[in-house]
Amino acid sequence: MLIQPVTFGRTNQFSANFQRLKAAPSYTPLLNNSADTFTLNNKDNLNFTGVSSFISNKNDLKKLAKNGHLSCIWCGGSMFMQHELDAFQHFATRLSSNNDLFIRVMLHFSDYLPKERIALVKQIAHYNKAYPDKDLKTIFNIMTPVAENRLVKKQLFIFHNLKKLRPELPVELQKDFDILLEHSKYRILEKPYISEYSAKEFCYQLNNLSKSLPPSRKNEILNTANILTHPIFKEAGQELPEKWLKRVYKQAKINPGAKGNYISPQDYNAKEKLKLLLLNKIMFLASESKNQPVIDLCKLAKDKVLGKPVTVKFSNKAFAYKLDEIICNIHDKNLIKKFNNIIKKLPNSLDNKDAFIVKYKKEPIETIITKLLDDSLVTIEHISPIFRNTNDKKLKLKNKGLSKEDQVKRGTDSIGNWALAHRWCNAIHGSQNIKHENFPFSKEAGIKYFKTIIQDANNGLLSGESVIKMAQNYFEQTGIRIKLTGLKYTPE
Numbered sequence: 390m391l392i393q394p395v396t397f398g399r400t401n402q403f404s405a406n407f408q409r410l411k412a413a414p415s416y417t418p419l420l421n422n423s424a425d426t427f428t429l430n431n432k433d434n435l436n437f438t439g440v441s442s443f444i445s446n447k448n449d450l451k452k453l454a455k456n457g458h459l460s461c462i463w464c465g466g467s468m469f470m471q472h473e474l475d476a477f478q479h480f481a482t483r484l485s486s487n488n489d490l491f492i493r494v495m496l497h498f499s500d501y502l503p504k505e506r507i508a509l510v511k512q513i514a515h516y517n518k519a520y521p522d523k524d525l526k527t528i529f530n531i532m533t534p535v536a537e538n539r540l541v542k543k544q545l546f547i548f549h550n551l552k553k554l555r556p557e558l559p560v561e562l563q564k565d566f567d568i569l570l571e572h573s574k575y576r577i578l579e580k581p582y583i584s585e586y587s588a589k590e591f592c593y594q595l596n597n598l599s600k601s602l603p604p605s606r607k608n609e610i611l612n613t614a615n616i617l618t619h620p621i622f623k624e625a626g627q628e629l630p631e632k633w634l635k636r637v638y639k640q641a642k643i644n645p646g647a648k649g650n651y652i653s654p655q656d657y658n659a660k661e662k663l664k665l666l667l668l669n670k671i672m673f674l675a676s677e678s679k680n681q682p683v684i685d686l687c688k689l690a691k692d693k694v695l696g697k698p699v700t701v702k703f704s705n706k707a708f709a710y711k712l713d714e715i716i717c718n719i720h721d722k723n724l725i726k727k728f729n730n731i732i733k734k735l736p737n738s739l740d741n742k743d744a745f746i747v748k749y750k751k752e753p754i755e756t757i758i759t760k761l762l763d764d765s766l767v768t769i770e771h772i773s774p775i776f777r778n779t780n781d782k783k784l785k786l787k788n789k790g791l792s793k794e795d796q797v798k799r800g801t802d803s804i805g806n807w808a809l810a811h812r813w814c815n816a817i818h819g820s821q822n823i824k825h826e827n828f829p830f831s832k833e834a835g836i837k838y839f840k841t842i843i844q845d846a847n848n849g850l851l852s853g854e855s856v857i858k859m860a861q862n863y864f865e866q867t868g869i870r871i872k873l874t875g876l877k878y879t880p881e
């Protein structure tokens with residue numbers, strides 16, 4: 390049998406692994422299916438010997454990750470190519486209906502996955518032994534209550550530590566802080582509560598969800614949502630100026646003559662009515678595009694506006710965002726640091742298997758399988774962050790009052806500042822300070838990374854000059870000096 394197209398795993402180990410897997414009968418159908426192929430073909434394999442010019446673009450650099458050749462600069466693990474993930478997605482249904490196959494395939498790629506994901510797969514294997522006749526989704530459901538309990542305990546412990554900092558907060562912020570913690574507890578316990586409505590939070594979440602919409606629809610929705618953040622809503626009183634209202638109708642393409650659309654400027658509830666009108670309009674646009682997540686978000690926001698109790702899932706990001714809104718103007722930068730160091734410890738779906746189970750408990754099993762693997766995608770990491778969404782003015786503000794050591798500098802978008810990293814490691818780095826004691830990754834991974842890339846440069850794939858720049862940027866970011874022993878210098 391010709392098995393050439395299948396090249397998951399490290400090439401040198403692959404043959405042995407494959408023989409072992411092939412011997413297992415339930416794996417055979419997966420590999421034998423050449424019609425709707427598991428094709429990880431060689432079409433974009435780099436030719437490591439015959440390349441005459443240096444790699445100059447991101448896509449070619451990414452190919453160095455293939456079969457674990459170049460490992461993640463931060464954690465040292467192997468990374469998937471996009472087409473490899475696509476192949477997995479293709480087989481998700483088959484993996485989801487065969488527990489043994491699922492477990493074996495996942496463990497086969499343990500090099501590629503974060504430790505906690507492997508721990509999760511091993512836990513599933515354990516449950517699978519206890520419940521041999523249950524399907525994968527049922528096993529997930531059985532695991533969920535225990536995972537929820539453990540996760541809640543961890544989250545509440547972190548809240549307990551945050552509370553200890555309360556006396557150090559300026560008095561005028563303490564009430565907002567208390568409310569945030571109280572409401573977040575409801576979220577963690579998934580209990581309904583009367584939640585504050587925040588236009589800013591709504592727009593932030595809408596922005597995230599609307600990425601899947603077609604561009605013209607997305608713009609229409611975001612433009613309408615933008616009206617909700619107008620300062621007029623924060624002003625005292627309920628009335629709205631007639632002229633302003635007219636402009637809003639026009640901008641949101643709402644016909645004031647249609648039934649239920651007219652709002653009298655003197656209406657006792659004008660602001661509330663307008664919020665609902667705009668949310669309805671967004672909901673209508675989303676339903677035309679059949680986007681259920683946006684529809685659900687609008688429903689939730691409407692309930693909040695109406696003061697109805699709602700159940701909101703706790704999210705680390707939303708919590709960090711809200712806490713930042715409260716503490717961002719404090720003069721004591723050290724206190725902000727203390728807060729941030731505590732919230733960094735909130736368990737997330739990457740570093741905590743219980744958080745993964747809870748986050749995806751309502752998803753179909755095929756989605757869960759995709760999510761297990763997705764974060765292992767190879768991405769281009771800017772060793773020195775380029776702060777895509779921060780302009781120079783904001784960057785200056787960010788550095789204000791910080792010691793020289795803690796200040797940040799914008800990196801360049803060029804090969805000397807590029808590295809390969811997992812999607813999840815890339816996200817952990819983000820634009821945060823990872824220097825010295827803040828380094829959350831593995832030093833050995835960096836050393837291993839540069840060892841391989843030096844060989845690649847000496848073999849003519851990259852210029853020596855770019856490797857030197859990479860090491861300089863790495864040092865600037867992490868404080869870790871890499872010895873480039875054996876590197877042959879070639880100009881870019």
Ligand SMILES: [Zn+2]
Nearest residue numbers: 461464811814
């Ligand atoms: Zn990594």
